[in-house]
Every structure is written in C-alpha cells, then in structure tokens.
Amino acid sequence: MPYTITNACSGCTACVRKCPVGAITGERKKVHKIDPDLCIECGVCGRICPVSGAILDQLGKPCTFVKPALWSKPVININDCMSCNICIDACPVGCISLSKGAGAGDNHGYPYLSDEKACIGCSFCAIECPVDAITMTAPKG
C-alpha cells in the first residue's frame, strides 16, 4: 500500500521536493497527490510534512513531522559487512558509496554514507542488508 495525502494538505510542496521518485504532484496551496504506482513507501513525505494528519502511511496511520536534522541515518558496521553493494543499490537517493579499501592489506571497497545531507532516513539500506550490518541511528539532540 502506498502513502496517501488527505484533504488536510496545505499545499506547501515540501513533500514534492523531497520525494526521491517524483511520485507527488500538486500546485502550491492546493491538495497534493501521490501516484500509487510510483510510491516506494520511503516515508520521507510523512517526515517532512508540517501538517499533522495530512499524510497517511502504508497502514493508514497519520505521519508526524520530524526535523530533518533528527532523521535516523545508517551506521555501517564494516566488521559484519561483506561488501556486497546491496545497500548502495537499495538507496533511492544514492547517498551511500563504496570506499577504496580499508587499508592494512584489505583492498575491499566498503560502503559509507557519502552524502549525509541527501539521506532521507528511509532505512531501505538497513532493511535490505542480508547480514544486518546496518543500523539506523537517530542523531543525538
């Protein structure tokens, strides 16, 4: 089930700008719409929306605004990581990259959060990691 927008929407366009797949359309000050075929349920619209109850998640529950600075970010445990690239592929905004080797004789590339600002806190990287080497951690503050 995709996310949906209710009539409480104020038409501020914050979600339109954040949606990584271009699923949200709507004019300023008018109720927006989510294309269910495009929505990937990343939830960023719900986190960025300043109007309580304007966006419902995949279960129909109203979303709550969270300051972007407080969105959870992936923390990658390289000791458990197998360099399989799944997290990089799973990221809808492309904010995870592969490093050029850990050094000390290990020339494997490892994933790291290369564009922290772009991260939308969707946790797809952590969900898809087959060995649970990624934990989503909220910044302190």
Next chain:
Amino acid sequence: MGKGYMGKILFVDIGKGTFKEETIPDEVYEKYLSGQGLGAYILYNRIPKDADPLGPDNILGFVSGLLTGTGSLFTGRWMVVGKSPITGGWGDSNCGGTLSPAIKRCGYDGIFITGISEKPVYLFIDNGKTEIRDAAHLWGKDTVETEEILIKEVGKKNTRVACIGPAGERLSLIAGIANDKGRIAARSGLGAVMGSKKLKAIVLSGTKRITPRNRDEMKRLSSKLNKIVQLKLPLPPGPIAAYVGTLIGKMPTQMVQDGILYKSMLQKWGTVSMNQISIEMGDSPIKNWKGSNEDFGPKISKSTNPDVFKEREMVKYHCYSCPLGCGGICTMPGKYNGYEETHKPEYETVLVFGGLVMNKEADSIFYLNELMNRAGMDTISAGGSIAFAIECFENGILTKKDTDGLDLSWGNTDAIVTLAKKMIEREGIGDLLADGPKIAAEKIGKDSIKYAIQAGGQALPMHDGRNDPGFALHYSVEPTPGRHTIGAQLYYEMYQLWKKIKSLPRPKFIYHKDTKYVADEEKAIMAAACSKYNQLFNGAGLCLFGAFIGASRLPIFEWLNAATGWEKSPEEYMEIGERIQTLRQAFNIKHGVDPKSFKPSERVLGRPPLDRGVNKGRSVDIEKMMADYWQAFGWDSETGKPTKDTMERLGLNQ
C-alpha cells in the same frame, strides 16, 4: 505482498518507437522462473522461425534473475537473450556487476527490444518514464566512454548502463554487451544483434522496491551462508601453483572436488587463481588445442601465475549481492599502457591470449583485456580467431600478403595485439576474423576448418574435454554450444546435488582417471542434472561461483520458496530447469538448427589423440555421450529433438 519478481515486462519496438508494458501471469514464473527461463518463454513464442538474427524480427531481451534483489546472495547476474547470429539458434549470455537489480528497479523482470531503428539510439528508463533518445554522439565510442557519458547525461545517481562498443556497432558476430565499464555478457554474439537494432545502450535509473515474500527468512538463510563464505581456508602461496598443477596432472587417480576450496581461491585471487594449475594439469588447451602442457611448461606459464594479477590489483570489487568478491581493478603495466586501469583479467581471457596463442607476455594480456572490454568483444572468440589465423599462417594457408604484412607466428605478441585491433576495426585480415573462427574458415576454404576450434560456430573456452570429458559433452549438447559455464564432471562434483536430491548418483570419493573416459548412463544423468540445475540457477540470477559452493550449503531452493511464497521441493525446481533447457532446445529445432551439428572440432575430442603431455592418448566418445545425454533428457537419442511425450510432460506442447 511481494513475490520476489516484478510481474511485468516491457516490450519496445525500437523501429516504431512504441512501448508496451505486459503483465506476466504468476503461472509463467512458476513454470520458467525469471531470467533466461522467462526469456525462453517469450522468445520461443514470438520470434518467427525464419527470422534473420540481425533483422527486425529478432527480439533482444535483457532479463534479471528471480532472486535478484530479494536479500539472497550471489544473485546479481543479468542475462541477455535472443536468436544468436553465430549458431542461428537460441542465444544467451550472462554477466554480473550491478545491472541486474537495475532492471527490476525499473519495474520489470525483462526489457525486450524488437525492430530496427533508422539511426543510433539509446533506451532510457526512469521511474515510470521510458524514452528512446538519440545516440549519434555515442556511436563509435567505446563501452567505458559510453557509460561515462550516459551517466553524466542522465544526471541521476545509481544509473546503470548496458551498451555495445565498436565491435557490436560493426556487427562483429563475436560482439557482446558491456556493463559496469567493461564487464561483458560476451557469448552468443548478441552484441551484434544490439548493433543491428542500432541500439547503443539501455540506461536504467529506476528506484522501485524489490520485495520478497519472507524477508526475515531470506536474511536468515543468507547470514548462514555468509558465515561459510567468510571462512578463510589456508592457501599455498601463488608460486606453488605450477607444482600443484603438475602433481594433479601426474596422479593416476583423483578425488571428488569440493568447491569450498575453489571459493577461497576465488576470494584471494579471482578466477585467475586456476590459470597455471589448469595449464599444468591439462585443463587449459595450448597452441590452438594441438599443443600440450609440455609446450607451455612451468617456466613459461609463470606469466599466467595468479600472483602476477594480484600484484596489480588496486581494489577488489563485488558484484551486486556477492559476499565473495572475485573481481578487481588493476593498474595497467609496462609496455602496453594507453589506459589507466582495467578490470582484473579473467581466467578465460588470460589463457586464450596466453597459452592458446603461445603468448608469454603478461603485460599484453592486461592490455588486450582492456581493448576487448572497451570494444565489447568476446575474448574467448577473439583469441580463438587469432589462434586459428596463426595456425593457418603456419601452414601457408594465410601468408603475409593476406595478413597485411603481419608475421603471425606463435607467441608473436606485437602481431597478436595488432591483429586484435584490426579485428575490432574490421580492417584487412581483421575483418575476416571478426566473426569467429568458423566463419573465417568458411570464407578462406582450403580445409582450414580443421584449425577452427569451435562447436556450432562458437569458439571454445579454455577447458579441455580431453582432461574432463564433461566439458566436451556440454560444448556439444547445450542449446548454446561451446560453453564452459554449464556442466562438466568437475561441476557435478562441486554442485553436490545428490545431497539435496536423493535420486541423483553420488560420485565415488576417489576414482581412477581412466574411468572419466568411459561413456555410460550414469554420467549422462549427471550431465543432464548439471544442465537442469544451471538453467534453474540462471533463472534465479545466481552466479556459477555460488553454485560451486555446493547445494548443501547454498540455500537456492529455500531462497526461492522464501522469496516467492511457493512450497516447491528441490525435485520440482529441477523440473523447472529441465523445462527451460528443453524449451531452449525446442527453440533450436523450430529455427532449423540440427543438434548434431554442434559436435565440436575433431581435435578437441582427441581425434587423433595428443602424443605428449598430460592428455596424451586421451579421446572422447562424443557420439555415445551425446546420445546418452539426449536420452537422459527425454529427447530423441538419435536426433536430439525433444520428444512429443517430453514436451507434453513439461507442459510445452502449447
């Protein structure tokens, strides 16, 4: 709830510029999985029997694996399917890198292209948006340049590209399709099909989710397997390789192989780990298959030692979802530079440009590797063509007048490199050789066909059937002939299918080598099992090196059930593999290809046998082996055609 697959394909008529999204019923996935199984289902029904492989009616399909993106491991292979311009029958090829999930993230299990464009174009697919764009600025560019330009042009992170290089544009029948800057789906000549459609590239930027039915179970299975993969076995240092190979070659008996050892070698060195061992034990053919390990002894073959490649590896890389990581990026050394880096050359590339043409300069192999990757040309076939030309030159069939002045003697590195460039450019003698050794021999005549080492037109890989007759058999009976990635006696041992399927024979733990050459019904059953399993795991998008870890450790059947929600037994999954293989064979029959015509060159079968080296005196009873295999598959043992009963049993009679 997810089922692991996307449930849709995209059909593009590149000539008319039209797109059609089609929903594929669940029953189709249950019968054929995804990948080349889905490809076979679509192509068998839709390519008319007289279709010219390079004409508008051929369909080129880019397909992903059913398990790709589901949280399973080793499942990042994508496949390209179409009617092969080399064999005139079924064609497919597969490759790793990061393209496979990108197909599914666009919302499709497969993207199928028909028609011919008037001018060069590329196909761009984003979330819900599909466009055919002009590619005039890309025509003539190599695969690495093309990918770099397209990623910049599209401007989206996580954009993946599959493209042809100049070889495909020039309709070289040994052209492949490249992704991730030089990895190639190289076999079956499908790069020429893409070139014939004037389709330079497909560019994928989708971000759709791929959802398995039971993600927790997928993770549990994958974590358990990863623990096995990460176990590091102690390995001898690289320089020992030649002696290991010599020892294996000299022993009268051999032991059942467990892929867990090969896994560790792949982790440390990559596929080049086997280079020197393979030469010295008689697995890799030498001097266009007429030489032996004695012609390329340890002092010479050290140019192929795995450490030569490891020393130049700057960074290791893993394909999508791979816990093992056999890939690497190497610096370009020495005399032949011109490029900054290259993918670590693979086993096949090293040996085809090494022992097969008697080339002793490792530096040139790095260079040839990059040349071929950028041109989008199959290294196995290119090396086979060069070895053929050298032997023709040796026998006076080709002279300096024919070779544009090149001294094509064995091991003349500069001449080999120049010839490779001419093949890419289709210039002079290169034009003659750019479609593989068989077509070149047909043009030259003068009985040169005996030097063209091939099966059904496909140049043969670097595994000698006189050492493992299973290779000779699979080269001959597969609907895609001349492949080393499907089955062999060695592969049966490593697949360990008997541990999951009780009806399959368990090989003897230690056996005399002579028994390998006795063609019998049990070996045919083993070979058929290899083919079925290979089709099954290709449909899942699984890498051969995952399969080598052994079916008791690799939870492929369990993953498939957890990803889809099905409750199928290993036997039922093997029947899916059988169905795909039979449909590919039926495709060949429909297109007028005689299965008997895939019997490889006489020399490959030990006719006459070698008079020196590890494989001295060995020959392969291929006619009996082929008949036994066909029978084991329920195909007519005289003609190789699937019988009516078998077609009906597998639900293929529609």
